[in-house]
Amino acid sequence: MNASNTPFDYFPLILMFIVAAGFVVFTMVVTHWLGPKRKTKIKLDTFECGIESKGNARVPFSIKYFLVAILFVLFDVEVIFMYPWAVNFKELGALGIIEMFSFIALLLVGFYYIIAKKALTWED
């Protein structure tokens, strides 16, 4: 990481985003413009794998998915704290290791709780 780090070093990245978004918009406009349109009632019908749909998509689903997702996010945040630590690993020295290990130790208590409660086992 050099000393003269400015946001303009990231201009190619912005260019990439513009090109990516532009490509999506371009292809969507062009396909609508070039493709033939035959709007019959059957063509506009909602279907899934050729089977007629029943009910609607707004069905409440199991909380198990949410539990897995939120536990993932919590450990995700934990890992993000490790990036600044890893960059400064040598400067922080032994104290840094103690700091991070006590941080991880507390989260391991949570991990143990999750395992002990069988929160990640997928029953019924």
Next chain:
Amino acid sequence: MLLNIPLTQYLFYFLSFVALLCGLMVVFSKNPVHSVLYLVLTFFAIAGHYILLNAQFLAIVHIVVYAGAIMVLFLFVIMLLNLNHDSEPHKNMLLKGAAVLAGGLLLMVLTGSLKGAETLAMHQPLNTQVGLIKNLGTVLFKDFLFPFEISSILLLGAMVGAVMIGKKEIK
């Protein structure tokens, strides 16, 4: 580099405009799914602000954690609710009053934290490298060590709370 200064300003105004507009649309749109999508746009605009502030790590983390993971959780919660009939349960005046009070308290906290940032900026004027990951790590693991360790307790509490609420007891 003189040519770059107006461009940064244009970018700043554009990103601020997008962030404020999308933030307002989060509040005003009737469909909760649209609200979440506007919130994603707001987060992207704020990530752009981070890049303008030369804090690339924070920008990427903001996109990965907020726009990626947390917004997905928001969508999960919306999908967990029953949205089939357009019922509006929050018509209660007491609830509205509580919401205004909570929002006002949050505003107070934010204003207080901004006051602290002002003095911090006066101590270190014109340091453009302050947002880089190396400086961030130094500050986080030296000056803000205690809040960092406390945040692990916050995460632990969130874990235990999620398991307590979301998991039924296995007999």
